[in-house]
Amino acid sequence: xxxxxxSQPEMSVQEAETVTLSCTYDTSESDYYLFWYKxxxxxxMILVIRQEAYKQQxxxxxxxxxxxxxxxxxxxLKISDSQLGDAAMYFCAYRSAxxxxxxxxxxxxxxxxxxx
Amino acid sequence: NAGVTQTPKFRVLKTxxxxxxxxxxxxxxxxxxxxxxxxxxxxxxxxxxxxxxxxAKGEVPDGYNVSRLKKQNFLLGLESAAPxxxxxxxxxxxxxxxxxxxxxxxxxxTVV
Numbered sequence: 001x002x003x004x005x006x007s008q009p010e011m012s013v014q015e016a017e018t019v020t021l022s023c024t025y026d027t028s029e030s031d032y033y034l035f036w037y038k039x040x041x042x043x044x045m046i047l048v049i050r051q052e053a054y055k056q057q058x059x060x061x062x063x064x065x066x067x068x069x070x071x072x073x074x075x076x077l078k079i080s081d082s083q084l085g086d087a088a089m090y091f092c093a094y095r096s097a098x099x100x101x102x103x104x105x106x107x108x109x110x111x112x113x114x115x116x
Numbered sequence: 117n118a119g120v121t122q123t124p125k126f127r128v129l130k131t132x133x134x135x136x137x138x139x140x141x142x143x144x145x146x147x148x149x150x151x152x153x154x155x156x157x158x159x160x161x162x163x164x165x166x167x168x169x170x171x172a173k174g175e176v177p178d179g180y181n182v183s184r185l186k187k188q189n190f191l192l193g194l195e196s197a198a199p200x201x202x203x204x205x206x207x208x209x210x211x212x213x214x215x216x217x218x219x220x221x222x223x224x225x226t227v228v
Contacts, residue, residue, distance in 0.1 A: 006158075009156070033213070033214055035216065035217075043204070043221065043222050044219065044221060044222075045206065045208070045219035047216045047217075050216060052214070091158060091159065093217075095213055096213070097213060097214065102147060102164065102166050102172075102213055103161055103164065103174060104149060104161070104164075104208070104210075104217055105161065105175075106151075106158045106159040106160075106161075107158055108156060108157055108158035109158050
């Protein structure tokens with residue numbers, strides 16, 4: 001079974017600075033998808049960024065980028081120019097690309113605080 | 117465009133009571149999921165479905181049942197509620213395994 005580990009329960013960063021959230025996963029598969037979701041106090045889950053394992057290029061979405069290290073099974077999220085609105089829980093998630101294994105597995109989350 | 121809608125948003129149950137949570141999506145998605153979220157434990161998968169008429173167990177299925185009689189609806193049932201089932205429940209759906217999952221707004225369930 002695949003597992004996703006987020007080893008930082010809480011992180012904080014000064015406004016306008018850069019912060020990196022860590023995520024590692026365990027799988028024996030070669031083809032899969034990775035996601036970062038944001039959950040603000042409203043409780044709504046929002047997709048931040050998505051990465052396909054077969055792509056070597058790291059995904060970027062405006063101020064959000066990932067460092068995908070397939071061999072190390074690591075998928076960290078970098079937030080540049082942090083803003084107050086970035087304060088939220090961040091969840092890393094894994095989903096296999098293989099038929100018959102359709103589970104979407106989440107880590108335990110990292111609570112990000114933005115310091116004004 | 118409603119997306120994923122969960123009903124109800126809040127509920128208080130007494131131990132031993134039963135209830136059904138409804139998840140409805142209007143995006144013609146094949147995959148649907150039920151999660152529970154507890155402090156410090158992230159989102160844990162209860163059951164999921166890969167299409168109409170199919171269901172499968174997730175990580176924490178005990179005490180829950182599900183049905184997907186219509187493609188757009190995924191029902192989560194608690195036959196005999198227990199205090200350990202106090203949680204926030206999320207439904208999600210996705211079109212494909214490769215695409216993002218869209219989430220409902222969550223249901224806060226308290227079992228007393």
